[in-house]
Amino acid sequence: MTALLITAVSLLIFVVIFQISKASEYVAILKGEEHSRKQNNKINGFLMVVFLVLGLIGVWYCNEVLYDKTLLPQGSASVEGERVDSMLWLTLAVTGFVFIGTQIVLFWFAYKYQESENRKVVFFAHSNKLEAIWTVIPAIALTVLVVIGLRNWFLFTGEPPKEAMVVEITGKQFGWIYRYPGKDGAFGKKYYKNIDNASNSLGLIWDDQLAHDDLVMEQTMYLVKGRPVKLIIGSRDVIHDVGLPHFRMKMDAVPGIPTTMWFTPKYTTKEMKEKTGNPDFQFEISCDQMCGNGHYSMKGIIEVVDQAEFDAKMAGQSPYYYTAFPDKDPANAQKDTVKLVAKPVELASKVTAKL
Amino acid sequence: MSNEAVLHAPAGAGLHHEAHGDHHHEHHHETFISKYVFSMDHKMIAKQFLITGMVWAVLGGLMSVLFRLQLGYPEASFPWLEDILGKWAEGGKITPDAYYALVTTHGTVLVFFVLTAGLSGTFANFLIPLQIGARDMASPFMNMLSYWFFFAASIVMLSSMFVEFGPFSGGWTAYPPLSALASASPGSGTGMDLWLIAMALFVVSSLLGGLNYIATILNMRTKGMSMTRLPLTIWALFFTAVLGVLSFPVLFSGFILLIFDRNFGTSFYLSDIFINGVGALPNEGGSAILYQHLFWFLGHPEVYIILLPAMGMASEILSVNSRKPIFGYMAMVGSLFAIAILAFLVWAHHMFVTGLNPFLGSVFVLLTLLIAVPSAIKVFNWLTTLWRGNIRFTPGMMFSIGFVSLFISGGLTGIWLGNSALDIHLHDTYFVIAHFHIVMGVASMFGMFAGIYHWFPKMYGRYMNNTLSYLHFWITLAGAYMIFWPMHYQGLAGMPRRYYDYSVWESFKQFAELNRFISTVAMIVFAAQLLFLFNFFYSVFKGRKVTTQNPYGSNTLEWTAPINPGHGNWVGEIPEVHRWAYDYGKDGQEFISQTTPVGADESSH
Numbered sequence: 001m002t003a004l005l006i007t008a009v010s011l012l013i014f015v016v017i018f019q020i021s022k023a024s025e026y027v028a029i030l031k032g033e034e035h036s037r038k039q040n041n042k043i044n045g046f047l048m049v050v051f052l053v054l055g056l057i058g059v060w061y062c063n064e065v066l067y068d069k070t071l072l073p074q075g076s077a078s079v080e081g082e083r084v085d086s087m088l089w090l091t092l093a094v095t096g097f098v099f100i101g102t103q104i105v106l107f108w109f110a111y112k113y114q115e116s117e118n119r120k121v122v123f124f125a126h127s128n129k130l131e132a133i134w135t136v137i138p139a140i141a142l143t144v145l146v147v148i149g150l151r152n153w154f155l156f157t158g159e160p161p162k163e164a165m166v167v168e169i170t171g172k173q174f175g176w177i178y179r180y181p182g183k184d185g186a187f188g189k190k191y192y193k194n195i196d197n198a199s200n201s202l203g204l205i206w207d208d209q210l211a212h213d214d215l216v217m218e219q220t221m222y223l224v225k226g227r228p229v230k231l232i233i234g235s236r237d238v239i240h241d242v243g244l245p246h247f248r249m250k251m252d253a254v255p256g257i258p259t260t261m262w263f264t265p266k267y268t269t270k271e272m273k274e275k276t277g278n279p280d281f282q283f284e285i286s287c288d289q290m291c292g293n294g295h296y297s298m299k300g301i302i303e304v305v306d307q308a309e310f311d312a313k314m315a316g317q318s319p320y321y322y323t324a325f326p327d328k329d330p331a332n333a334q335k336d337t338v339k340l341v342a343k344p345v346e347l348a349s350k351v352t353a354k355l
Numbered sequence: 356m357s358n359e360a361v362l363h364a365p366a367g368a369g370l371h372h373e374a375h376g377d378h379h380h381e382h383h384h385e386t387f388i389s390k391y392v393f394s395m396d397h398k399m400i401a402k403q404f405l406i407t408g409m410v411w412a413v414l415g416g417l418m419s420v421l422f423r424l425q426l427g428y429p430e431a432s433f434p435w436l437e438d439i440l441g442k443w444a445e446g447g448k449i450t451p452d453a454y455y456a457l458v459t460t461h462g463t464v465l466v467f468f469v470l471t472a473g474l475s476g477t478f479a480n481f482l483i484p485l486q487i488g489a490r491d492m493a494s495p496f497m498n499m500l501s502y503w504f505f506f507a508a509s510i511v512m513l514s515s516m517f518v519e520f521g522p523f524s525g526g527w528t529a530y531p532p533l534s535a536l537a538s539a540s541p542g543s544g545t546g547m548d549l550w551l552i553a554m555a556l557f558v559v560s561s562l563l564g565g566l567n568y569i570a571t572i573l574n575m576r577t578k579g580m581s582m583t584r585l586p587l588t589i590w591a592l593f594f595t596a597v598l599g600v601l602s603f604p605v606l607f608s609g610f611i612l613l614i615f616d617r618n619f620g621t622s623f624y625l626s627d628i629f630i631n632g633v634g635a636l637p638n639e640g641g642s643a644i645l646y647q648h649l650f651w652f653l654g655h656p657e658v659y660i661i662l663l664p665a666m667g668m669a670s671e672i673l674s675v676n677s678r679k680p681i682f683g684y685m686a687m688v689g690s691l692f693a694i695a696i697l698a699f700l701v702w703a704h705h706m707f708v709t710g711l712n713p714f715l716g717s718v719f720v721l722l723t724l725l726i727a728v729p730s731a732i733k734v735f736n737w738l739t740t741l742w743r744g745n746i747r748f749t750p751g752m753m754f755s756i757g758f759v760s761l762f763i764s765g766g767l768t769g770i771w772l773g774n775s776a777l778d779i780h781l782h783d784t785y786f787v788i789a790h791f792h793i794v795m796g797v798a799s800m801f802g803m804f805a806g807i808y809h810w811f812p813k814m815y816g817r818y819m820n821n822t823l824s825y826l827h828f829w830i831t832l833a834g835a836y837m838i839f840w841p842m843h844y845q846g847l848a849g850m851p852r853r854y855y856d857y858s859v860w861e862s863f864k865q866f867a868e869l870n871r872f873i874s875t876v877a878m879i880v881f882a883a884q885l886l887f888l889f890n891f892f893y894s895v896f897k898g899r900k901v902t903t904q905n906p907y908g909s910n911t912l913e914w915t916a917p918i919n920p921g922h923g924n925w926v927g928e929i930p931e932v933h934r935w936a937y938d939y940g941k942d943g944q945e946f947i948s949q950t951t952p953v954g955a956d957e958s959s960h
């Protein structure tokens with residue numbers, strides 16, 4: 001019923017607009033077309049300036065309303081992302097200046113030089129000097145932006161610091177799988193034909209000893225505040241994208257071609273909750289590459305914690321090997337696993353203490 | 356043809372003579388089919404492109420209204436949606452499958468069918484022969500085929516909307532593996548087959564048209580029409596055609612490989628894939644990135660294929676209605692040329708986050724930002740053209756001014772996105788949507804509107820209603836900014852494109868109110884376009900008749916042809932050209948037509 005009503009009302013508005021427009025055409029013919037053309041010209045010339053003023057107010061108002069909803073007020077949550085933000089501000093300054101300047105000139109000229117009987121048009125076909133000016137100045141401004149941009153680009157895409165931890169992240173329709181290398185600090189090999197959703201979601205090759213202590217998780221990825229992290233990114237099916245807006249980072253996950261990205265988290269999730277004043281705050285991983293009809297629901301969570309909390313979290317995880325082969329899990333074989341696991345660690349610490 | 360008779364007889368007698376001599380035979384055989392359907396007259400083919408483009412624009416626009424409805428009102432249900440969409444909107448709510456199908460088809464249709472075929476198909480066909488002084492295209496038959504291949508492409512694309520699992524739904528860029536595997540997405544089945552067939556037909560259409568445009572411009576200019584006397588519209592359409600001819604085949608090759616991967620078990624794009632419910636696929640060793648290189652090798656020039664005709668028409672219309680020569684004609688041609696060259700060298704800026712080699716990426720940053728230089732030249736030259744002019748706000752002029760405004764706004768954000776380090780953050784967010792809709796979508800649409808309003812009297816011998824035109828302009832300009840300007844802010848919040856629903860995302864759900872606002876404005880702007888359509892079709896039949904040959908006081912050749920030119924355009928001899936197209940306000944004369952010989956005491960510029 002409402003739909004019908006809306007259609008009827010819109011139709012009515014259409015008819016009214018059309019009738020008025022037609023009537024104005026008749027009036028124009030009666031009054032003399034030249035006369036009414038000039039009148040229209042004045043009205044539209046005036047509206048050009050009105051549009052300019054209202055437009056600039058609109059730009060200001062839009063900024064008032066929306067600025068706080070962007071990521072800019074809270075700043076970057078990664079050390080490297082700060083460079084993105086500073087670059088962004090500089091680019092905004094340059095383009096904003098040009099934007100306001102040229103729009104004012106455009107609409108002001110349109111208003112000022114509207115048809116008038118007294119004006120004699122200036123035959124001004126070219127000027128090498130002017131053209132040289134507006135070739136060279138943009139070229140210089142852009143060179144500056146390119147130089148700054150490329151320095152950041154090579155930093156972002158270059159090698160991470162040596163102390164960086166490494167986490168593997170794999171996209172699938174529609175979720176993320178994370179893998180940590182475990183105690184040996186190295187990932188085991190994998191082959192996609194070994195993938196089995198129930199017991200081997202990444203297709204790890206169990207013949208490879210290095211795979212035995214690898215930790216595989218879904219839902220949440222844990223990272224350490226202040227410690228650089230290198231993500232090794234892959235996909236199981238179609239192209240996905242690891243989008244980390246808070247860290248100002250993003251990289252595609254391409255099946256068959258691993259990619260990488262690194263950054264240094266600056267705040268823990270807890271600190272971000274206070275900083276943003278949002279108790280529900282989370283670092284979300286959004287899939288940024290169209291990956292199917294569930295694309296919009298492909299969410300991952302990153303929880304940034306401090307080192308101690310991270311160590312505790314990792315210690316609580318059982319290697320994925322034991323999910324695949326539950327019978328080999330010491331936790332199932334003996335009840336006192338905790339001691340067994342704890343002992344070597346204690347021994348190791350004693351050794352280092354003696355040294 | 357007896358030239359002497361024309362030259363020596365009084366003008367009226369010459370017309371009479373020619374009408375009965377040269378074109379006598381053509382008028383006799385014209386039937387409804389040969390005049391309106393399988394026409395070989397470039398003007399009729401232009402109208403066919405235009406009207407088919409309009410049909411697609413309405414469909415494509417309607418699709419955007421439907422998916423904006425979902426974005427603006429994710430919680431609401433609209434029972435009437437189920438009435439028109441059936442299972443795609445069960446319970447009055449658009450399903451994710453339907454949402455992605457709508458988004459994909461909207462993109463494909465607007466980019467290719469409306470802004471490529473509808474824009475350059477219309478105006479290249481209409482303006483090239485009329486403005487260079489030719490009776491028709493180099494090959495009218497190829498020209499006709501070009502339209503009918505486009506028509507066939509349209510039919511196939513349209514039919515893809517009625518297959519069981521719906522049209523293709525993986526985004527207009529159709530990246531494999533998603534587009535290659537029916538098991539990864541229902542739309543990648545029959546829908547994708549039809550999409551590929553439609554696009555292949557479209558490429559054929561585009562090539563037939565493009566080759567014809569190039570051949571015509573190079574070979575069929577009238578006496579005295581040197582390349583440097585061409586109006587800027589023709590230069591722009593020339594570069595557009597060159598871009599299309601050189602890049603569409605590459606897209607086609609990409610599609611061929613995709614067809615092989617889909618149907619014949621090859622692994623050009625596929626490797627290491629495990630699909631839930633299907634298992635591991637046998638394909639190994641392919642590169643999904645290869646497709647992106649092939650796609651964007653067309654995809655980026657495509658942006659300029661869309662934009663250049665709009666630039667050309669805006670240049671012409673701004674000059675005519677400022678009653679002033681276009682400022683820096685040679686710089687305008689030079690910057691078109693620079694843009695055309697650079698268009699081929701920047702494609703990988705769409706791929707900064709694919710894991711591209713960082714060094715390669717840096718080269719593409721440099722080349723991408725280089726495009727800003729010719730673009731800046733164009734903008735400043737347009738502004739200087741207005742300076743100290745005597746501006747008449749015809750609807751075409753207003754849309755040209757709107758075009759410049761939008762081109763500035765959208766072009767400047769290109770500087771953000773072209774800088775790879777910044778692109779990492781903004782890539783695939785709403786910032787990108789705002790950028791390309793303003794600079795390519797709406798700006799080119801404004802160029803198209805400018806062209807339609809400006810040349811409507813030449814096309815149909817009638818005028819459109821001015822009041823409706825002005826209303827259309829102001830609503831569209833204000834609406835376009837209200838829709839796309841706030842999207843920059845969503846992009847700065849990292850809000851990704853192509854999401855069906857943002858309400859579960861802690862990082863993006865703060866924009867619910869804004870999304871509703873944008874959707875509402877989008878609907879109003881769409882309604883304003885219906886106003887335009889009504890104005891257009893009403894005026895075709897009932898508009899005020901054009902009574903003077905040259906209503907704008909314009910210099911170019913199309914205004915020396917009869918008010919309703921027949922096939923062959925000029926009655927009698929084709930006019931000879933003696934000067935460039937922009938002698939407005941020279942030596943105190945308001946305008947000097949290109950056909951006027953240079954006077955003895957005329958100043959040189």
